[in-house]
Amino acid sequence: MLVRRLARVMIAAPLVRDGIEAVRQPESHEDAARRGVDLVDSSVGLPRPLSDSELTVVVRVHGAATALAGIALILGKAPRRAALVLAALTLPTALAQQPFSGDGGDDKRFWSLVGSVGAALTVALDRQGRPSLGWRVSHARSQRSAAHS
Template identity: 50%
Template sequence: MLLRRFARPLLATSFVYDGVQAALHPAEHTAAAREGATLATDRLGVKPLSDAQLTLCVRAHGVATALAGVLLGLGKAPRTAALALAALTVPLAVVNEPFTTKGAERQARATKFVRNLGAVGAALIAGVDTEGRPGVAWRVSHARQAAAKATARSARKAEKKLGDVAS
């Protein structure tokens, strides 16, 4: 459909831009990433990440986001790319949750949080778009029904042959 040819690249631009910015300028993102990494390492009971490790994680996340965005924009494996983008955006929404802060920082975090939630939703919608073709669930169900019919047909033929041999 013509709409997909425009909508996917438009959706992808935000992800590509954010990913490239994170990869090229990780210092802008490491403060928020530090909070999320500290929370994760405390819960897992492992030692905290060093600044170099955290910067590498931010850059890797940025590259993965930009790459998935480019794939979505170009229409190459769009469902996989969109679902990857949704999965890559969830940690950003968690890190930017505004419920534990107050004042001006809360407003800034709320804006980022809502934007990230919208991005996750848009990516999920793009990820389940089958472009009018049957989805995996339908294909599995259809294959299962066809296999059951073929098995029943074979069983009837075998019974008939056994009946002819016995007579």
């Protein structure tokens, strides 16, 4: 139990710091955000490009959501859901940092964020030793059929 709590703090703390930094100093995150927006635009197309002020708002909202999800994970408030939200919010940030496109991505940052996504997904899937809903349903059905026999 203590190990789970410590692991959650270690997973969430850097993401909370990044989220708060994005809210306070969005300009330090705007290059990566612009690459991410360009990636989305080239994949699905946007009706119009985002202006610099709109991009700043997107960076701040994303940072605030990341920080709040990380804080929820640290406090143990719906930890599986908070971890899933963290993974979903961190994945686009990692993709915007991709080093493979040759457009200025950051190799170390990319792999760090990929690790964070993996860690958050691991926490999201952790049932803390409790059986899954599927197992409980099948177990109840087998118990019921055994009782009827």
